Amino acid sequence: MTTAVTIYHNPECGTSRNTLAMIQNTGIEPNVIEYLKNPPSRQQLIKMIADAGLSVREAIREKGTPYAELGLDNPDLTDEKLLDAMLKDPILINRPFVITPIGTRLARPSEVVLDILPETHKGAFTKEDGEKVLDAEGKRIV
Secondary structure (H helix, E strand, O other): OOOEEEEOOOOOOHHHHHHHHHHHHHHHHHHEEEEOOOOOOOHHHHHHHOOOOOOOOOHHHOOOOOOOOOOOOOOOOOHHHHHHHHOOOHHOOOOOOOEHHHOOEEEHHHHHHHHHHHOOOOOEEEEEOOOEEEEOOOOEEO
């Protein structure tokens, strides 16, 4: 199935890998953008953050990044300064962002992506850590 789905992906990240696998479990082959190699433009990043209903600060990744060293925890920093830092060092962009015709989400936890995918799952899905997300009929386990 071809549907306009894009994932800003980091193959080193388990959450990102799980999200990609859940998208593929619907039969969709998404447009995969390895954002560390091909970061979004400033306009794309602003739109993704807004469309996901997040603030710029909520879209910054702290863990495993130079967040603290760069002083990005300073509450006086403007969105423009935070965006500058994210674009200069894309590891600061939280992941994975997923864009579908249904909506845009920062898929953390990865099963958040299910909210913006069509209900065409191909059976059960279990995350890398063993957590079951979909049952044999492709229905969400809550």
